[in-house]
Amino acid sequence: MGLPPLSDELLEFHREAFVFDGHNDTALRALAGEDLSHRLDGGHLDLPRMREGGFDGGIFALWNDPAGGGSLDRLLEDTARFRELVERTPGLRIVLRPRDLDMAAAEGDVAVVIGVEGAYGVERADDVDRLHDAGVRCLTLTWMAHTTWADASGLRPMHGGLTREGRRILSRMERHGIVPDLSHSADSTARDVLAAAERPVIASHSGVRRVADHHRNLPDELLEGLARRGGVLGIVFFSGYLDEGFWVACNAIGRRLEAEGADTGWHAHGALARAVAEEVEPVPLVRLLEHFAHAISIAGAEHVGLGSDFDGVIALPEGLDDVRDLPKLTAALTAAGLAPAAVRSILGGNFRRILGEIL
Numbered sequence: 001m002g003l004p005p006l007s008d009e010l011l012e013f014h015r016e017a018f019v020f021d022g023h024n025d026t027a028l029r030a031l032a033g034e035d036l037s038h039r040l041d042g043g044h045l046d047l048p049r050m051r052e053g054g055f056d057g058g059i060f061a062l063w064n065d066p067a068g069g070g071s072l073d074r075l076l077e078d079t080a081r082f083r084e085l086v087e088r089t090p091g092l093r094i095v096l097r098p099r100d101l102d103m104a105a106a107e108g109d110v111a112v113v114i115g116v117e118g119a120y121g122v123e124r125a126d127d128v129d130r131l132h133d134a135g136v137r138c139l140t141l142t143w144m145a146h147t148t149w150a151d152a153s154g155l156r157p158m159h160g161g162l163t164r165e166g167r168r169i170l171s172r173m174e175r176h177g178i179v180p181d182l183s184h185s186a187d188s189t190a191r192d193v194l195a196a197a198e199r200p201v202i203a204s205h206s207g208v209r210r211v212a213d214h215h216r217n218l219p220d221e222l223l224e225g226l227a228r229r230g231g232v233l234g235i236v237f238f239s240g241y242l243d244e245g246f247w248v249a250c251n252a253i254g255r256r257l258e259a260e261g262a263d264t265g266w267h268a269h270g271a272l273a274r275a276v277a278e279e280v281e282p283v284p285l286v287r288l289l290e291h292f293a294h295a296i297s298i299a300g301a302e303h304v305g306l307g308s309d310f311d312g313v314i315a316l317p318e319g320l321d322d323v324r325d326l327p328k329l330t331a332a333l334t335a336a337g338l339a340p341a342a343v344r345s346i347l348g349g350n351f352r353r354i355l356g357e358i359l
């Protein structure tokens, strides 16, 4: 399937829709000193390109390195630094409460919800108070390692899901209006969270396991659970989670580079990313559409959204080079037969509803 042509009407529809993305790693670039108000070399997001791509907001994740357990103090320092950077960048607006979303939309600002990916260093419910005070409004329970109270996906289980302290932490998040995010959680953790949660929960950047059998993707049972809780799955754009063959090829290249003594880090500009770009056939956009279609068939269009993982991945599907290509996704969803209202919900309406409910 080729890309559908972008008509003026389609571009206008995309521009008018509230486009909100569940997860990006751009905050890490900002903290490393890159100025988001300028067009940056490489990567996927900056303010000029957000405007071109009709990107109205997203969850900007800070990442807490689990090596050594993660430090809450360092995380809070990063949060304060990033918040200050956003607050002094015209065109970006921090979202702390629902009316900030409305104001961002009214002023044409990009809405920035601060998230934390991996609750390393968060060990007790009282730690959640400090995150909330700092401006964090979404917490991805785990990244690629277990926390002291929740199991991550893809590893030998440690707790068998969410511990009792984990339940206390979840309930404190709900009390403060911090959105719990199940991407990277083990299925057992996600099940426990859905059973204990009283408010909507999201999976900010994952695919569906029925299309690509990867532990980072959600099985149908969890998609149904997420929808019953009123939540949203943001579909990730990373080719390795979207397509099993692509994942196998990336790992084979990683092993070869390792044997050669090269850097095998999964950074956007590393040796692995370069070798993958040269050697592996890109995943077609239609594969991404398959994840959307299956998620919609199980959870309903009211429970599916975007979860790009822009600036955090080494490969994107063919034709989606950065945020400027988002209108192509709108065109593809429309060409797949979705009604305009459903496309608007998926582009950002669903995330906006949940943020309005929870914050």
Ligand SMILES: [Zn+2]
Residues within 6 Å of the ligand: 117, 184, 205
């Ligand atoms: Zn992630």
